[in-house]
Structures are given as C-alpha cells and as structure tokens.
Amino acid sequence: MSAQLQFEVEHYRRWRDELAAAIEDYQSWLDSAGEVDAQQSLRIFDVLENLKKDRLVLAFVAEFSRGKSELINALFFSDFKQRLLPSDVGRTTMCPTEIFCDPGEDPYIRLLPIETRYRQESIAALKRLPVEWVKIRLSPDAPDEMLAAMHSVAQKKRVSMHDARALGLWDDKDPDLKEMALPDGTVEIPAWRHALVNYPHPLLKSGLVILDTPGLNALGSEPELTLSMIPNAHAVLFLLAMDTGVTKSDMEIWHKYIRRFVPHRLAVLNKVDILWDDLKPWEEVQASINKQLDDTARLLELPRANVLAVSAQKALLAKVRGDELLLRKSGIQAVEALLAHSIIPAKQQILRLAVVREIGAMVEASHQSARSELAAVRHEIKELVALTGKNREAIKKLLDKVQADKMRYEQTVKSFNIAHGEISRQGRALMASLDSEKRADMLKKSRNAIEDCWTTNGLLRGMQSLFDQATLQFDKIHHHAGQIKGLVDAAYRRFHEQHGFARLSPPPLNLERARQGLLDLAQQTGEFCNDPLNIMTEKHFLIRKFYTGLVASADIVFDQARSASKSWLSASLAPLMTQIHDYKRQIERRIATVRQIHDNVDTLEDRINDLVRRQTSLLKQNQAIDSIRDKINQE
Ligand SMILES: Nc1nc2c(ncn2[C@@H]2O[C@H](COP(=O)(O)OP(=O)(O)OP(=O)(O)O)[C@@H](O)[C@H]2O)c(=O)[nH]1
Ligand SMILES: [Mg+2]
Structure with a gap:
C-alpha cells in the first residue's frame, strides 16, 4: 500500500477528528454561555454524527475483465501477499462488493442471496435487516480460509430459465445475456446480489470504502447500483484495457452510468504490460502508451491528467515481491498519487462546506454575539467613566x-x-x-x-x-x-x-x-x-x-x-x-x-470595576470562539 495514499487518508481522518473536536468545544462554549437552545443542540449533534459516519467511497466501474478487481488488489491489498479479490478471465466478480472497515465488529463477509430480488425492498433497506444476509467470519490470519470466503463474490448458480426470468436476470432478446444460457436449458446467474466485506485495513479504518462492481453491462439489472451507489460514490475509477482497446460497450457504460453522474472521474488504461517489449527501446513503448492515453482522454472528454496507464497485474506482483523497478514500471504510483492529491483534498472540501452549511451561520452568530457583547461592555465603561x-x-x-x-x-x-x-x-x-x-x-x-x-x-x-x-x-x-x-x-x-x-x-x-x-x-x-x-x-x-x-x-x-x-x-x-x-x-x-x-453615586467605582472584570472574561471568550471559527473555515 502506498505510503503517500496512507498519509493523505490519515491526514484527512485527523483533520476530520480535529474538526469534530472543535465543534464539541463550540458546543461546550454555548452550554457555558447559557446560549444554547434545543434546535441548535440538535443541529450540532447531527453534524457530529455525520462527521463520525463520514465515508469516502471509491467505486471501480467497467465492462467485465478490464481488471477492476486486480487493480483493487494491487492498490489496497498487496499486504495480503495474495490475490484477495478473485480476478480471472471472463466474468469473475458476480455481485457488487463493498469493502470497508467497521472496527466495532469482527471481520466478516455478508452475502445477500439473489432470491431477495423477488421482494420489493431495496438493498439499502435490506442492509438494515441482518437476518436476510449470510454471514461468513473472516480470519485475516488464515489466508486459505480468507480466499475461500472471498471467492463467494464470484459464485454462480444454475436455475431454470423460468426462474431467471422471474428474477429479472434473463431476457430472451438480450444478446448480452446469451453466454449465461447453458446447453441443458438452464441459466447461470449470480448466487449473491450484494456483498459487504468488513476487513481490518488502515485505509479502510480511516473511512475509505471501496466498491468493486461486476462487469457493468450485466449490471443494468440492479438499478440501485447504477442509480444510487455509483452516482453517490465520491470518485469513480473507470477501467479500460489495452488488449481490447476502447470498445463500444465501454463507451456505453461511460456515457450511461458515469460521465454525467459522478463528480470525480479517473480513467485507467489497464494491462499496459501487453505493450512492454524488451526488444524495443522503453521510450518507444512509452510514446505508444502516451498516444493511447491522449486518444482515451479525447474519447472520454476527460482532462489528460485524469487518464493514467497501469499494469494492475504487474503492480500486484511487484508489491508482493518487493520489486521496486517493476513497481515503478507498472504505473500504479501515479494512480496512488492522483487519488492522494486530488480526490482526497476535494472530498475534504466537500465535507467542510457541508459543516459550514449546517452550523456556519450559527458559529458566525456566536462570533458576532461575543463581539457585540464586548463592544457593549466597552461602551458602558466609557459611559460610566464619563460620569465620574x-x-x-x-x-x-x-x-x-x-x-x-x-x-x-x-x-x-x-x-x-x-x-x-x-x-x-x-x-x-x-x-x-x-x-x-x-x-x-x-x-x-x-x-x-x-x-x-x-x-x-x-x-x-x-x-x-x-x-x-x-x-x-x-x-x-x-x-x-x-x-x-x-x-x-x-x-x-x-x-x-x-x-x-x-x-x-x-x-x-x-x-x-x-x-x-x-x-x-x-x-x-x-x-x-x-x-x-x-x-x-x-x-x-x-x-x-x-x-x-x-x-x-x-x-x-x-x-x-x-x-x-x-x-x-x-x-x-x-x-x-x-x-x-x-x-x-x-x-x-x-x-x-x-x-x-x-x-447611590458611591457605587460608581464598584460598577466600573465589575465591568472591567467582565471585559477581561469576554476577551477570552472572543479568542476561544475565533479559534473555533478558524478551524471550521480553514481551507
Ligand atoms: N496482462 C495483464 N492482465 C491483467 C491485468 N490486470 C488484470 N489482468 C487479467 O485480466 C483478467 C480480468 O481481471 P479481473 O480483475 O477479474 O477483471 P474485472 O474487471 O474485475 O472483471 P469482472 O470481475 O469480470 O467484472 C484476469 O485474468 C487478470 O489476470 C494487467 O495489468 N495485465
Ligand atoms: Mg472483478
């Protein structure tokens, strides 16, 4: 795992924790000043809850076999020393897989049976019903068990055509589905509808959530994924592969599900190792990769800087073996740097603005109120001194x-x-x-x-x-x-x-x-x-x-x-x-x-002294509120 990415995500988490601490300080300031009303308390409580629940969702989306799962393995799970997510030729990942870390529970994979498609509830609603999911405990120290459990996301099952149709997974007229039909008249469908993986990993502990998706053309059948999970992801990594080039169905996925709906988009041209050729000078190889990148940026209408070439497979291998040279050649460091330096700061800005939207006006009002109180006391002191x-x-x-x-x-x-x-x-x-x-x-x-x-x-x-x-x-x-x-x-x-x-x-x-x-x-x-x-x-x-x-x-x-x-x-x-x-x-x-x-004119001096003492304490309050304000407004 990249030290840079780890650093940025950790930095982001620390910033978020400090922001939460500043808001808690503000709350106790309000309490001590006796100025808090129920509505405001509730608002602050909500902001704090949302900060605690905050997640940074990174979705990997592409046609099948472009290397999504392999890239996730290389980016995040090389410490496991093996391929954690199944990655293979043909269609591999069969259900959307969310990988996150909930330290409150032991590691697990929870799988939602495909039959839940018969029901009306959404996946979001079913997430609140643990009984509907099959839960397998994960033991990160027992690699074989881990691999077997993670293999569930690639599991398929055979059902009759009638059942497949009833589940909304078969349509006689859809040519994309043909390969799922077996000679005996049955159909191979995904065994699970959705997978949730709770995995202890430092980046995930900091609030990063990874969403691995199955090849998308098969995915139109899960509208929640295309209409809610992908558009709500903070950033999408869209994968293309050097062996196929940019195909019609790649473009269809890009236009239909990503281009208009996701604010941060990166395109990754995977499998560049196919172009590596020891008999050609490296510069020549590099030039041909660059040309492909230029073409891709133009086709996808993305800034050139958001399109990168990588070999996920070699990157994983290099990390497992500790091969620095291969790692550099794989191009994965540029992907990590882009995630670290553009996606994470952008996410931080969004969160900060959300906090400002919720309580910015309230903090501003407290700031004004502390200042106006100080000004009033100063004015009174002047008035009274003039009476002497x-x-x-x-x-x-x-x-x-x-x-x-x-x-x-x-x-x-x-x-x-x-x-x-x-x-x-x-x-x-x-x-x-x-x-x-x-x-x-x-x-x-x-x-x-x-x-x-x-x-x-x-x-x-x-x-x-x-x-x-x-x-x-x-x-x-x-x-x-x-x-x-x-x-x-x-x-x-x-x-x-x-x-x-x-x-x-x-x-x-x-x-x-x-x-x-x-x-x-x-x-x-x-x-x-x-x-x-x-x-x-x-x-x-x-x-x-x-x-x-x-x-x-x-x-x-x-x-x-x-x-x-x-x-x-x-x-x-x-x-x-x-x-x-x-x-x-x-x-x-x-x-x-x-x-x-x-x-009683004799009390004049005492009153002036009272006010001077009050002025001192107000100055302190002003300083405290200023520092909270700075934290919230800090870019
Ligand atoms: N040569 C080469 N092959 C790769 C690379 N990355 C992935 N592959 C291979 O491409 C195939 C597909 O990889 P996956 O990771 O399963 O692709 P995916 O996008 O997750 O595919 P689905 O899960 O089916 O949607 C596997 O056989 C990988 O070994 C790469 O960088 N170079
Ligand atoms: Mg996959």
Whole structure:
C-alpha cells in the first residue's frame, strides 16, 4: 500500500477528528454561555454524527475483465501477499462488493442471496435487516480460509430459465445475456446480489470504502447500483484495457452510468504490460502508451491528467515481491498519487462546506454575539467613566437615555414577531407540501394506475407523466422556498437598516442539488422509456425496475429537499433571534447598572470595576470562539 495514499487518508481522518473536536468545544462554549437552545443542540449533534459516519467511497466501474478487481488488489491489498479479490478471465466478480472497515465488529463477509430480488425492498433497506444476509467470519490470519470466503463474490448458480426470468436476470432478446444460457436449458446467474466485506485495513479504518462492481453491462439489472451507489460514490475509477482497446460497450457504460453522474472521474488504461517489449527501446513503448492515453482522454472528454496507464497485474506482483523497478514500471504510483492529491483534498472540501452549511451561520452568530457583547461592555465603561465627578442630574439624563433605548428595542421586537409569524406560517405550508406520507400515498395510486395499463406504450407514457408531475411539483416547492427566503432576507435587512444591528447573513437555503438530481432522473426516465430492451421487458418486471430504481431515487431527492428545508426553516432566523436576545440582555443590564448608580453615586467605582472584570472574561471568550471559527473555515 502506498505510503503517500496512507498519509493523505490519515491526514484527512485527523483533520476530520480535529474538526469534530472543535465543534464539541463550540458546543461546550454555548452550554457555558447559557446560549444554547434545543434546535441548535440538535443541529450540532447531527453534524457530529455525520462527521463520525463520514465515508469516502471509491467505486471501480467497467465492462467485465478490464481488471477492476486486480487493480483493487494491487492498490489496497498487496499486504495480503495474495490475490484477495478473485480476478480471472471472463466474468469473475458476480455481485457488487463493498469493502470497508467497521472496527466495532469482527471481520466478516455478508452475502445477500439473489432470491431477495423477488421482494420489493431495496438493498439499502435490506442492509438494515441482518437476518436476510449470510454471514461468513473472516480470519485475516488464515489466508486459505480468507480466499475461500472471498471467492463467494464470484459464485454462480444454475436455475431454470423460468426462474431467471422471474428474477429479472434473463431476457430472451438480450444478446448480452446469451453466454449465461447453458446447453441443458438452464441459466447461470449470480448466487449473491450484494456483498459487504468488513476487513481490518488502515485505509479502510480511516473511512475509505471501496466498491468493486461486476462487469457493468450485466449490471443494468440492479438499478440501485447504477442509480444510487455509483452516482453517490465520491470518485469513480473507470477501467479500460489495452488488449481490447476502447470498445463500444465501454463507451456505453461511460456515457450511461458515469460521465454525467459522478463528480470525480479517473480513467485507467489497464494491462499496459501487453505493450512492454524488451526488444524495443522503453521510450518507444512509452510514446505508444502516451498516444493511447491522449486518444482515451479525447474519447472520454476527460482532462489528460485524469487518464493514467497501469499494469494492475504487474503492480500486484511487484508489491508482493518487493520489486521496486517493476513497481515503478507498472504505473500504479501515479494512480496512488492522483487519488492522494486530488480526490482526497476535494472530498475534504466537500465535507467542510457541508459543516459550514449546517452550523456556519450559527458559529458566525456566536462570533458576532461575543463581539457585540464586548463592544457593549466597552461602551458602558466609557459611559460610566464619563460620569465620574458628575452630579445626579447627569446620571438622571443617562438613565432616561437608556430607557429610551429600551423603548426602541421593544418596537424592534414587535416588528420581528410579525415577520416571524408570517415566516413560520409559510414554512408550515412548505413542509406540508413535502410531506412523505402524502407522497407515499400518491406513489401508491400512480403505481396502481400504471399497473392497470394495457399496453407497454401506455405504461411508458404513465411513467413519463409521473416524472413530469414530480418535476412540476418540485418547481412549485422551489419557488415557494424562494419566496420564504425573500421574507427572511428582508427581516435581516430591516434590522440592519432600521435598528442598527450588525450585518448578518441568514443561513443559505440550497435546493439546487436536489433539483439537479431530479432533472437528471427525469432525463434518465426518458432514456429508460426509450430503451428498446425495456420496451420488450415483461410488464411486471418493467414496473418493478422503474419503481425500485428511478422512482425510489426520486423519492430520495424529495426527502433530501424535505430535510434541507426543515433544517433551514428552523435555523433561518436563529442568528437574528440571537442578536435580539443579546440586545435585550445588554440593555437590561445597562438599566440596572445606571439605576444603581442613580440611587447611590458611591457605587460608581464598584460598577466600573465589575465591568472591567467582565471585559477581561469576554476577551477570552472572543479568542476561544475565533479559534473555533478558524478551524471550521480553514481551507
Ligand atoms: N496482462 C495483464 N492482465 C491483467 C491485468 N490486470 C488484470 N489482468 C487479467 O485480466 C483478467 C480480468 O481481471 P479481473 O480483475 O477479474 O477483471 P474485472 O474487471 O474485475 O472483471 P469482472 O470481475 O469480470 O467484472 C484476469 O485474468 C487478470 O489476470 C494487467 O495489468 N495485465
Ligand atoms: Mg472483478
């Protein structure tokens, strides 16, 4: 395993842990300042939970036999000194395999029987039902047992054509499936639908998750993989092989599943050792590899720097044997460097921005509040020092002034309450339109209607119209959320302009991502409905494929929009409310102080000393909050 990659992943993990520690500090600061409300606590708790659950998913996707499993072995599992994942000619990996480390449990491989495809639940839902999985314990110290257990991901079974069809794994008209048919009329299908491997490995312990996939053209049959697992991966390594060149089906996979859907894409041209030729000068070999890389970058429309040549097989061999020269020749170090220097920092940035989105405004408000408190105390000290040696008349004047300020504050609160009432009312209406039970009900009705369709054409029209409706509904929600945001912005502006509050920005509301997700799905629905293979698929299966794939993904998009709106609504006014609350506290304290002095001029010096002490402690608080703020905003 590369020291560089290990270093970067470890660095990333440390940064994440420090960020979590800074947020915990912030939480205890809030607690000690007595400023925390239930909503804010919950938000901080959520952020901390998400930081703990954070994973960096790296998916390996390609047509069969391009060397995905071999590359994973070479990149991550050479310390095992053998081929951990089965890698062989022809189709080898038969089910999507997630490899991660959960130190809370002993190493295992859990396998989901292919028969679960008969049921409605998604793989994501089945992950929460351990009884549905076959679990094999792994003993990393017993290599033979390990290999036998890992071989499960390549296991196949024979079933009748009728069963294969019923499982949605056989279609008479699909030429890609022909090779699965056996002479006796049975069909070879994968024995398992999904595999989860809990393996103790330092990189995986740091939160890296590897997703090995079976040759993709066979994979269209597991929509969850292509619609959710691959698009949700943080980066995809797309493999091509030197022995086949870039084929039509490679390009199909690239366009259909990767190009538009994954933010970080690397292409790896594997098996370059085929070009190695001891009778040719190395420069000549290198030039021909470079030409292939240029062509590939152009074909895939990728930056040239994201396309690399490698020999996974030689890299694994070199690592097992400790052969430095071969390792360098294999090209794997460039893949490791790219992962270390571009993918991991990009992931860090995404996570940091997510934290800023969740609690950035809250930390900013605390920062403002600590500063305004300090400014208020400084101002009071000045006011009181100016009173030294003055008569009662002057003190009375100050008291009147402070009381006038208080009246002004009360006006402010009145106008805030009106704005708050309106925003809450609109917020409730928005949440009602995103209600998940209502949506489930609507989907059930649509499914009944679609199942009643007589013709395939009618069926496909029904599917298309379901997505048209969903897009329309989302646009309405988007528009409504925009209107509420307008009200919130206006409230902030008013307090700044009319009441002299420090300028704060409300937390941003971001439904753009969900909207883009839905647009992508709508486009995929169009493709789904025009796919000749689907037009010929048996109706019952087509409907199930549509609902467990596209509709389930759209449902997730709506859920994302719902939880983003919910947390935004509860946080949108919080910074302003904190400001108002701070102002109230400051003004009441000022009145009490001036009144005391008014009643007894001799207490003036004591009050000044109190304030100076308070100023010292506030300075410390300001420093603490600044350091938390720096950590969260640190690039
Ligand atoms: N010459 C050469 N052969 C390789 C290289 N990498 C993999 N292979 C061979 O290519 C074949 C396929 O490799 P796998 O790792 O099983 O490919 P895969 O992409 O995981 O294939 P599926 O699991 O079927 O989707 C095996 O026979 C490997 O030994 C390489 O760098 N050079
Ligand atoms: Mg494989």
